[in-house]
Amino acid sequence: MLDPSPILERDFYNRPALQVARELLGMRLVRSEDGRRVGGIILETEAYRGEEDLGCHCKAGRTPRTAVMYGQPGHVYVYFTYGMHWMLNFVVEQSGFPAAVLIRAILPDVGLDLIEARRGTQPRQLWTNGPAKICQALRIDKSFNGVDLCETTGNLWVEAGQPVFDTSVTTGPRVGLNKVPEPWKSIPWRFLAAESGVG
DNA sequence: AGCACGATTAACT
DNA sequence: GTTAATCGTGCTC
Numbered sequence: 001m002l003d004p005s006p007i008l009e010r011d012f013y014n015r016p017a018l019q020v021a022r023e024l025l026g027m028r029l030v031r032s033e034d035g036r037r038v039g040g041i042i043l044e045t046e047a048y049r050g051e052e053d054l055g056c057h058c059k060a061g062r063t064p065r066t067a068v069m070y071g072q073p074g075h076v077y078v079y080f081t082y083g084m085h086w087m088l089n090f091v092v093e094q095s096g097f098p099a100a101v102l103i104r105a106i107l108p109d110v111g112l113d114l115i116e117a118r119r120g121t122q123p124r125q126l127w128t129n130g131p132a133k134i135c136q137a138l139r140i141d142k143s144f145n146g147v148d149l150c151e152t153t154g155n156l157w158v159e160a161g162q163p164v165f166d167t168s169v170t171t172g173p174r175v176g177l178n179k180v181p182e183p184w185k186s187i188p189w190r191f192l193a194a195e196s197g198v199g
Numbered sequence: 200a201g202c203a204c205g206a207t208t209a210a211c212t
Numbered sequence: 213g214t215t216a217a218t219c220g221t222g223c224t225c
Binding site: 057060063064065079080081082083084085 | 218221222
C-alpha cells in the first residue's frame, strides 16, 4: 500500500471531467517532499467544466489565472482564495477546453509524521477533509500551479489505487457555490467515496 | 486606482 | 449557528 504504484498517464486526464472526477476516487495523491512521499487516497472530488459553468472560474474566460485550465490535461491548477487558502485542482479534458477537478479530501496513508506536524492541532479525522487542508498538509501552494502530474520531476502525481465501487460512491451539489445561479449551483458534480469502501 | 468577493477554515456564542 | 481572518483576482470607474 505504501509502496509506489504506477503513475497515472495523460490519457487518464484527457477525458470528460465528470468521468475523471469519479475515477479519481480511490487513487492516491502523492507529493514528493525532500525525497519523502506524503499523501493518501482521494476520497472527494468536484468537477468544473466550460465557460458556461457559472461555478467554474472559467466563466470569466481566459485570464492570467485560468490560463492553465485551457492547456494540456494532466497539469495542476492551484489558486488562492479567502486571503489565506490554496486549492488543488487537476486540469482535465482536451487542450483548449477549460475544465478541472478539485481535490476536496484524502485519507492520508504515507508521510503521516509530516502531515501531523502541520495538522496535528486538529483531530486526525480533520487533517485532510477539506481542499485547503490538503494543501496545508502537503505544503502545496502557488509554486505548484502549472506542474505536470505526468512527470515525477514536478514532485506531485497520482498513483493507481484501489477501485471504489459504485455502491460506495455518493454524489451531490458542489460545495460553496452559494451565489451561483441554477442549474450550476445544484448540479451534482461532487463525488464522495465512503471511507468503508476504500483501503 | 478602487472595490467587492471568494470552489474555506477555525474559533466563537 | 455566526463570524473573523486576509489578499489575489477580475470588474468598474
